Amino acid sequence: MSNKNFGFHTEADEVATYFENEIKGKTVLITGCTWGGLGAEAARVVSKHQPALVIVAGRKQEALDYTIEKIKAETPSANLRSLIIDLASLESVRHAAAEVNAYSEAIDVLINNAAIMASPYHTTKDGFEAQFGTNHIGPFLFTNLILPKVLASKTGAPRIVNVSSIGHIISSIRLDDPFFDNGKAYQKWTAYGQSKTANMLFARALSNRYKSQGLTAFSLHPGGINTNLARDVKPEEFMTPMKDYDGNVMDWSKLEFKTIPEGTSTHLVAAFDPKIASDSGAYLDDCQIAMDNAKPYAKDDTQAEKLWALSEQIVGQKF
Numbered sequence: 001m002s003n004k005n006f007g008f009h010t011e012a013d014e015v016a017t018y019f020e021n022e023i024k025g026k027t028v029l030i031t032g033c034t035w036g037g038l039g040a041e042a043a044r045v046v047s048k049h050q051p052a053l054v055i056v057a058g059r060k061q062e063a064l065d066y067t068i069e070k071i072k073a074e075t076p077s078a079n080l081r082s083l084i085i086d087l088a089s090l091e092s093v094r095h096a097a098a099e100v101n102a103y104s105e106a107i108d109v110l111i112n113n114a115a116i117m118a119s120p121y122h123t124t125k126d127g128f129e130a131q132f133g134t135n136h137i138g139p140f141l142f143t144n145l146i147l148p149k150v151l152a153s154k155t156g157a158p159r160i161v162n163v164s165s166i167g168h169i170i171s172s173i174r175l176d177d178p179f180f181d182n183g184k185a186y187q188k189w190t191a192y193g194q195s196k197t198a199n200m201l202f203a204r205a206l207s208n209r210y211k212s213q214g215l216t217a218f219s220l221h222p223g224g225i226n227t228n229l230a231r232d233v234k235p236e237e238f239m240t241p242m243k244d245y246d247g248n249v250m251d252w253s254k255l256e257f258k259t260i261p262e263g264t265s266t267h268l269v270a271a272f273d274p275k276i277a278s279d280s281g282a283y284l285d286d287c288q289i290a291m292d293n294a295k296p297y298a299k300d301d302t303q304a305e306k307l308w309a310l311s312e313q314i315v316g317q318k319f
Contacts, residue, residue, distance in 0.1 A: 003273075006287035008223070011261035012045040012268055015287065019272040023049040026155065027105045028271070029146075031057040031085065031139070032114025033067050037227050038163070039113040040067045041264040042271075047071050047078035053105055057083040057096065058114070087114055087138025088124040090315060097145035106152040109271050111161045112139040112199070119232045121186040128314065129179040129186070135195035140202060140311045144319040147210070156214050157277065160206055161270040164199035164219040164283065167192050169244040172297040173201065173307050178314075188232075189242060200283055200294060201304040202311075207281035208301060216280035218270040221293070223286070224255045225263035245295060 003018060016023060028046055032039035033056035043056050054071075058064050064082035071078050085096035100107065115135045124133035143150075143160060150158045170193025178194065180186040199219050206217040241249045269276070269287045276282070276289060283294040297303055312318050 008286045010265045010287050012264035015265045015268040016045045020049040022272040023051050026051050026108040027053045028109040029055040029107050030111045033058045034063045035067045038264045041260050042267045044071050047075045053079045055081045055083050057085045059086045088134045090126050093138050093142045100146045107150045108153045108155050109159050113163045118188040118192050121183040131191040131195045136198035141315045151213050160217040162199040162203045162219045165196040166221045168196040168298050169295050197298045200298040201307045204281040205304040205308045216277050220266045220270050220284040222263045223258035225258045
């Protein structure tokens with residue numbers, strides 16, 4: 001069980017202070033670290049509590065440089081390193097993984113935070129539907145390629161966190177047609193939902209496969225937060241009721257939004273709370289384990305293995 005007092009309004013700083021002994025001395029890699037987003041906030045807050053190293057990953061060097069500059073202005077002693085990765089390019093992912101594998105340090109905590117949401121139909125550099133490609137396939141390949149570095153963690157208890165979403169309730173994994181008939185059958189929210197279900201199932205599969213080696217893995221819903229993630233979504237779209245996978249009407253108009261600090265707190269519970277280790281594979285929401293909030297298909301280990309096989313087929317490599 002995580003701290004009972006943590007909830008919707010808990011901010012990342014409070015969680016990091018509470019778990020500062022767990023942060024101290026660790027090497028933490030976070031993807032999607034553009035300033036103003038959840039990844040950069042996680043990096044900022046973790047950096048205040050003496051981690052050995054925080055690796056901020058993203059597509060653009062200047063964006064990462066800016067994040068590092070902002071963090072160092074607050075915490076001059078912070079040890080930060082940038083890593084260029086474009087999750088929509090398998091070549092870039094392989095290049096970034098090779099760079100990480102050449103580090104002298106092991107990776108104690110990996111937070112797969114980067115994502116796109118409800119974008120108009122486009123494809124990754126490799127021709128995959130972009131939301132599935134960027135939100136799942138890229139992180140699947142990256143995580144598996146650097147897994148030896150993660151499993152080498154001196155803590156003996158490395159952790160992987162996949163940032164998912166309540167949006168997973170919109171779609172299961174379309175095993176027979178993950179790419180929406182090359183866009184002909186594309187629905188942007190269904191595609192987002194599928195990619196977020198994939199984040200949850202991938203955490204379960206990692207946990208099941210590597211638990212015996214000390215690895216724990218979690219997924220989470222950060223909350224509804226107004227970040228750059230929503231760049232492709234018009235505010236009125238949230239006023240239009242949608243249906244979830246089971247045909248239930250979802251009324252987003254009543255959604256209470258979180259601030260960036262509130263939206264990053266669950267990342268840090270998932271990454272550092274030692275008490276939840278026995279719940280490895282679980283999904284968190286509002287800083288608590290929230291398996292009842294997960295659709296059955298998003299916590300189904302058979303689905304997780306089918307997704308793993310599909311993902312291997314897509315990247316052309318077995319793990």
